[in-house]
Amino acid sequence: MAKVTIDGKTIEVPDGTTILNAARMIGGEIVPPAMCYYSKLKTSGGYCRTCIVKVTKGSEKDPRPMPKPVASCRTTVMDGMEVQNITSPDLLEARAGVVEFLLVNHPLDCPVCDQAGECHLQDLGYENGKVKTRYEFKRRTFEMIDIGDKIKLHMNRCILCYRCVKVSDQLTPYRVHGVLNRGEQAEISTYIKNVIDNEFSGNVIDVCPVGALTDKTFRFKSRVWFTKPVDAHRDCPTCSGKVRIWFKGADVLRVTARKDEYGEVVEWICNNCRFDKKQVSDWTIEGPAHISKHSVISANHYETPFALSALKADVKKQQKKLEGKKVELGEGALNPNNK
Amino acid sequence: MGKKLLLKHDNIPGINTYEVYRQRGGYASVEKALKTMTPEVIVEEVKKSGLRGRGGAGFPTGMKWSFLAKPPGVPRYLVCNADESEPGTFKDRYLMEKIPHLLIEGMITSSFALGANTSYIYIRGEYFYVARVLEKAIEEAYANGWLGENILGTGFSHHCYVQVGAGAYICGEETALLESLEGKRGNPRIKPPFPAVAGLWGCPTVVNNVETIAAVVPIVNDGGDEYAKIGIGKSTGTKLISASGHINKPGVYEIELGIPVEEFIYSEQYCGGIRNGKKMKAVVAGGSSVPILPADLILKTAKGEPRLMTYESLGDGGFQTGTMLGSGGFIVMDEDTSIVKNLYTFARFYHHESCGQCSPCREGTGWMEKILHKILDGHGTVADVDLLWDIQSNIEGKTICPLGEAAAWPVAAAIRHFRAEFEEYVKNPKSIKDVKHYYRLREKV
Ligand SMILES: Cc1cc2nc3c(=O)[nH]c(=O)nc-3n(C[C@H](O)[C@H](O)[C@H](O)COP(=O)(O)O)c2cc1C
Ligand code: SF4
Ligand code: SF4
Numbered sequence: 001m002a003k004v005t006i007d008g009k010t011i012e013v014p015d016g017t018t019i020l021n022a023a024r025m026i027g028g029e030i031v032p033p034a035m036c037y038y039s040k041l042k043t044s045g046g047y048c049r050t051c052i053v054k055v056t057k058g059s060e061k062d063p064r065p066m067p068k069p070v071a072s073c074r075t076t077v078m079d080g081m082e083v084q085n086i087t088s089p090d091l092l093e094a095r096a097g098v099v100e101f102l103l104v105n106h107p108l109d110c111p112v113c114d115q116a117g118e119c120h121l122q123d124l125g126y127e128n129g130k131v132k133t134r135y136e137f138k139r140r141t142f143e144m145i146d147i148g149d150k151i152k153l154h155m156n157r158c159i160l161c162y163r164c165v166k167v168s169d170q171l172t173p174y175r176v177h178g179v180l181n182r183g184e185q186a187e188i189s190t191y192i193k194n195v196i197d198n199e200f201s202g203n204v205i206d207v208c209p210v211g212a213l214t215d216k217t218f219r220f221k222s223r224v225w226f227t228k229p230v231d232a233h234r235d236c237p238t239c240s241g242k243v244r245i246w247f248k249g250a251d252v253l254r255v256t257a258r259k260d261e262y263g264e265v266v267e268w269i270c271n272n273c274r275f276d277k278k279q280v281s282d283w284t285i286e287g288p289a290h291i292s293k294h295s296v297i298s299a300n301h302y303e304t305p306f307a308l309s310a311l312k313a314d315v316k317k318q319q320k321k322l323e324g325k326k327v328e329l330g331e332g333a334l335n336p337n338n339k
Numbered sequence: 340m341g342k343k344l345l346l347k348h349d350n351i352p353g354i355n356t357y358e359v360y361r362q363r364g365g366y367a368s369v370e371k372a373l374k375t376m377t378p379e380v381i382v383e384e385v386k387k388s389g390l391r392g393r394g395g396a397g398f399p400t401g402m403k404w405s406f407l408a409k410p411p412g413v414p415r416y417l418v419c420n421a422d423e424s425e426p427g428t429f430k431d432r433y434l435m436e437k438i439p440h441l442l443i444e445g446m447i448t449s450s451f452a453l454g455a456n457t458s459y460i461y462i463r464g465e466y467f468y469v470a471r472v473l474e475k476a477i478e479e480a481y482a483n484g485w486l487g488e489n490i491l492g493t494g495f496s497h498h499c500y501v502q503v504g505a506g507a508y509i510c511g512e513e514t515a516l517l518e519s520l521e522g523k524r525g526n527p528r529i530k531p532p533f534p535a536v537a538g539l540w541g542c543p544t545v546v547n548n549v550e551t552i553a554a555v556v557p558i559v560n561d562g563g564d565e566y567a568k569i570g571i572g573k574s575t576g577t578k579l580i581s582a583s584g585h586i587n588k589p590g591v592y593e594i595e596l597g598i599p600v601e602e603f604i605y606s607e608q609y610c611g612g613i614r615n616g617k618k619m620k621a622v623v624a625g626g627s628s629v630p631i632l633p634a635d636l637i638l639k640t641a642k643g644e645p646r647l648m649t650y651e652s653l654g655d656g657g658f659q660t661g662t663m664l665g666s667g668g669f670i671v672m673d674e675d676t677s678i679v680k681n682l683y684t685f686a687r688f689y690h691h692e693s694c695g696q697c698s699p700c701r702e703g704t705g706w707m708e709k710i711l712h713k714i715l716d717g718h719g720t721v722a723d724v725d726l727l728w729d730i731q732s733n734i735e736g737k738t739i740c741p742l743g744e745a746a747a748w749p750v751a752a753a754i755r756h757f758r759a760e761f762e763e764y765v766k767n768p769k770s771i772k773d774v775k776h777y778y779r780l781r782e783k784v
């Protein structure tokens with residue numbers, strides 16, 4: 001066991017636990033955002049750098065602080081380690097820098113993106129980002145492609161978190177989906193223009209934190225916040241059959257896996273459940289799904305007075321942050337060409 | 340004349356052939372190591388020699404070797420990093436092309452010390468002709484019993500292979516190199532585990548630079564103490580320097596670590612001074628990734644002491660006023676050089692070579708290049724210079740591998756030491772007509 005203190009909160013965790021998972025065990029505000037780590041996928045994490053934290057004390061044995069911020073999803077705790085996340089203004093500034101990078105080439109086409117409202121990049125930008133981008137050049141663009149007849153890849157939106165690559169690697173029998181090219185031009189693709197054709201391929205949609213991989217059976221049907229999530233199950237010979245279905249009126253618009261509070265799939269589901277079972281009669285309804293995220297996806301939950309007041313407080317906080325930034329901007333922190 | 344250990348015979352005709360190399364005492368270290376020494380003794384000698392990795396980081400080689408995990412029944416590997424793609428560095432090529440057997444000899448001796456029965460030389464794709472030179476040398480070594488089963492009847496077997504890369508700078512980073520060697524995409528691995536524990540195919544592996552491995556030959560032949568007599572403090576032995584830029588005599592020089600930088604630049608024995616009687620403006624002392632220094636700071640430290648060609652002296656003053664010895668790619672720029680233009684060239688390189696795994700490097704390198712392009716094109720503002728500074732500091736220390744830093748440091752150093760020049764560029768774009776022309780030319784190529 002190792003004792004670790006994150007933002008002043010101490011917890012004892014098994015050896016080999018990562019800082020991120022230790023923070024998740026503590027829970028609450030101090031949990032660093034994770035855009036690429038996925039607890040259900042081996043070797044995930046380390047790419048996006050949004051989960052960085054500052055290690056102010058390495059361990060009881062070697063108390064030296066770590067010279068650079070570390071990726072909490074890939075750094076294991078040592079006994080006596082002390083970590084700062086939200087208590088370090090430098091670190092938050094550094095994270096804002098990472099968020100800015102993630103948005104440099106992102107098209108910011110939320111108004112026409114199916115993921116809007118349940119997008120982790122939106123949440124990340126809202127919670128950790130800067131007010132305005134300083135990027136003024138042309139963004140990289142790709143052609144949209146179909147990965148099979150059910151999945152659309154909109155590469156412009158991809159943040160190269162590698163989660164879908166790991167799904168294809170680890171969940172499906174042979175690998176046809178990976179990264180082509182390098183650097184800024186790196187792109188997720190199938191080899192080459194192959195279709196992904198296996199029973200679990202649809203899970204790439206659920207793991208994608210942004211709107212790069214979307215469900216073609218749901219595309220443009222509705223904004224997610226107009227749909228109601230309900231947990232349901234069926235007897236499925238291929239997967240557990242435990243899913244979340246998204247209703248609009250009496251229609252099932254979409255079927256996804258259930259996700260936990262960190263937006264991670266609880267149990268993988270098969271393509272049959274996901275794409276082909278769109279009748280209410282296909283499912284045994286369990287009851288409304290609770291989504292604890294505070295982004296628009298949770299709109300249906302704002303009817304409770306507590307959630308509503310929490311939202312209002314949050315909006316106020318953000319507005320205040322914005323006002324503060326404006327002063328700074330006025331002083332010429334920004335490139336004038338940006339105006 | 341300084342002592343030479345690696346390039347002692349580089350001008351002897353036919354030294355690239357086995358016969359001539361052997362006549363000059365070649366393969367003596369293999370004989371000595373296999374017949375009279377144990378692996379532990381060799382590692383001890385390398386430790387005593389104070390040899391530090393010549394690939395850029397300068398990590399003590401003996402220590403690296405002693406970290407190699409030795410679980411029973413698991414093969415170990417030695418991998419030679421001949422990917423040499425850092426702009427300004429071309430020493431490994433010279434060594435391999437001229438005296439290929441020196442590397443092969445080093446590979447055998449080092450492998451014996453590490454208990455590796457298989458070794459690989461990973462060479463950059465553009466060096467395909469050098470790969471042929473090496474392959475021929477390996478063939479000759481096999482024919483003469485230095486490679487293969489039961490070498491010299493000692494029971495030690497060793498096989499050495501050359502693997503040609505496909506021309507990616509990132510494959511010089513040791514874990515990307517291993518991925519590439521395994522036949523995968525050359526993405527750096529996230530560490531830990533380090534190669535010493537889980538390297539090639541998950542087995543304990545040592546990755547060393549060409550020059551590092553070659554230096555093992557004189558260390559085994561003459562003893563670590565003898566090697567450590569050369570140099571100053573923790574910078575022992577000799578180092579190959581690739582000298583380029585506006586000097587009279589560009590080329591590869593073997594220097595004794597510890598000679599003054601001034602002597603290296605101005606003496607006839609080495610660079611022979613600045614071309615066309617110009618003044619020196621700046622020096623990039625260790626390959627494109629290390630911070631650039633203006634002439635006064637490269638010759639003397641901030642404390643006014645003469646700067647020496649050692650890891651410590653070049654690093655004196657940290658990044659505020661110092662730099663690094665790096666891989667020894669010594670680029671000298673005269674007074675007519677545009678630092679902005681030079682920085683753009685470097686930035687373009689790092690943008691092109693980023694593997695794209697981690698967001699700060701993937702997105703930041705391209706952004707910095709675009710801003711520098713804008714400044715060169717005469718549309719820059721002072722705010723752009725500040726923005727460049729911000730971007731580099733947002734990249735630094737937040738990436739998977741050191742390529743992010745390698746891209747950030749040159750930008751930081753150029754702005755730190757030559758901010759006035761950047762401001763001149765953005766305030767007075769007319770003064771950069773030639774630069775626009777230069778850029779247009781590049782676009783056309
Ligand atoms: C982007 C990048 C490129 C590198 N390229 C090379 C190279 O071309 N040759 C080399 O020997 N080391 C290179 N290195 C350093 C290697 O990762 C590694 O440190 C070195 O091969 C270790 O050998 P040494 O201890 O003998 O120096 C590079 C490192 C990075 C981060
Ligand atoms: S497509 Fe989605 S899941 Fe795949 S790498 Fe891009 S952002 Fe990640
Ligand atoms: S720092 Fe750059 S080159 Fe290194 S892993 Fe990250 S993206 Fe790839």
Ligand code: FES
Binds near residue numbers: 050052
């Ligand atoms: S979640 Fe840790 S680097 Fe992406």
